Amino acid sequence: MSYRSVKLIKRPTLEITEDVFNIVTQDIPTPKEGEVLVKLSHLSLDPAMRGWMSPDENSYIPPVKLGDTMRASGIGEVVESNNEKFPVGSRVMGLMGLTEYAISDGNGLNMIPKELPAEAILSVIALPGITAYHGVFEVLKPEAGQTLIVTAAAGSVGSLVGQMAKNLGLTVVGVAGSDDKCQWLTKELGFDHAINYKDADFVEQLTNATRNGIDLFFENTGGAAQGPIFDRMNPHGRIAVCGLIADYQKEEASPGPSWIGIIKRRLSIQGFTMPDHFHRIPEYGQALGAMLGKGELQYRTHVIEGIESATSGINLLFEGKNTGKLIVKL
Ligand SMILES: NC(=O)c1ccc[n+]([C@@H]2O[C@H](COP(=O)([O-])OP(=O)(O)OC[C@H]3O[C@@H](n4cnc5c(N)ncnc54)[C@H](OP(=O)(O)O)[C@@H]3O)[C@@H](O)[C@H]2O)c1
Known part of the structure; x- marks a missing residue:
């Protein structure tokens, strides 16, 4: 055979x-x-x-x-x-x-x-779920009332990040690459706003959706959306740098925002990769299984x-x- x-x-x-x-x-x-x-x-x-x-x-x-x-x-x-x-x-x-x-x-x-169906495991309990869980609870540490923005929001990690933040009482803004994806986020997943980063008036839509600024930024993409999002960060905001997919196939990485803004707004920016945290899979898996069981996470x-x-x-x-x-x- x-x-x-x-x-x-x-x-x-x-x-x-x-x-x-x-x-x-x-x-x-x-x-x-x-x-x-x-x-x-x-x-x-x-x-x-x-x-x-x-x-x-x-x-x-x-x-x-x-x-x-x-x-x-x-x-x-x-x-x-x-x-x-x-x-x-x-x-x-x-x-x-x-x-x-x-x-x-x-x-x-x-x-x-x-x-559990294999699809549920790979979508929620496996890498996307543990990544979203670690980034939200260990890096961003959200508090009810804050505003969180997530890029690649309709993707595997991003869609879970937004739902976790909604369940904690935050205002959630998603950034995604098509109107269909944006509709899924607001109509099905309960995001407060979803913005197509390909729209010509992206910055204007972002300003309207984040009138109170942004406290927490879960970064999955980099690319053109990063600068305008960074510019709307509130003092003492936190940024979890999870992925930069817009740069993975580029010869040179895109330039990031100026470090001056990090000082002026006293931001905390933390990159993370899940292999450092694989020892926590049983704990994270249990928490994600419970959320899934209670119907708190759709995928x-x-x-x-x-x-x-x-x-x-x-x-x-x-x-x-x-x-x-x-x-x-x-
Ligand atoms: N740090 C870690 O340990 C860890 C673990 C897992 C994943 N990640 C990272 O998390 C991010 C999301 O991963 P995922 O598995 O959830 O994938 P995914 O979001 O399901 O799929 C990738 C999405 O990225 C978006 N994208 C692709 N090229 C882009 C570009 N040039 N600009 C903006 N968006 C672009 C596309 O959505 P649109 O249609 O919205 O453009 C695409 O559907 C990736 O950057 C990945 O590397 C990191």
Whole structure:
């Protein structure tokens, strides 16, 4: 019996072209002592994968080596086991790569409940949820009555950030790249305002939506919206720098706002990456599961099918064409 996996064979120059990947077919391996064989059912496509393809050794996680299976997280079932912690039939999640089958020694593998749909786990309990949760509760530390703005607001992380802040009694403004996405935020998720950053009068709309200024800024994109948002920050405001997707495929990063403004408005700006906080997954997972159970968090998914769809499908994230958590169903 054979299976397919996606190997990274070339580093992208700027955009992710399909020739950076090679889909190989191999015989399904047999797990050794201490190992398990996992049959993957769902893979997660995330903007961070663009960074993992770059040769930068000075990041929070080493680059994927050329010739290796492309790193990605996924959900699957243990189908053969030589590891008593993960018996046959266990449902597991971990960074197993863009592959139909994976061998694991159990390191970094988490057991997940069988009753929750895979889509709910990948959209809420996995990376998007723990990122939103950490950024909101540990970095921004919101208080009722404050105004929070979030970019890539209709995306996996951003949509959860806004809903968490609404549930805490904040005024929430979302910034997204289409009118449909903005409508989903205000009509379905209860955001107070949603602004399309591509509109010519973006700055005017932003001013109108943030009459009392902005206390908390959850930054997912960078790009042209960043400067005008920064200019509306209130004294002692806080900025959580989670992602800068507008820069991931650029030769040079965009210039940020002047540091003078940080002093004048006594701002706190903190970057964070989740691998530093993976030890808190059980705690965050429990909190997110409870929110989901109480109906406090809605999510939507954008599902593409088959391992071969991953190699071009990842670009949906950078084109703004994903409408929800981008998932590959195997
Ligand atoms: N720090 C961490 O540990 C961590 C963990 C997870 C994610 N992140 C970051 O969080 C951000 C959101 O990730 P996600 O998984 O939730 O993805 P997502 O928001 O579901 O999808 C990415 C979205 O980014 C927007 N976008 C793409 N190019 C853009 C551009 N040039 N300017 C402005 N917006 C652009 C698009 O939405 P529009 O249609 O609205 O443009 C696109 O749908 C990313 O920057 C990611 O790297 C960080």
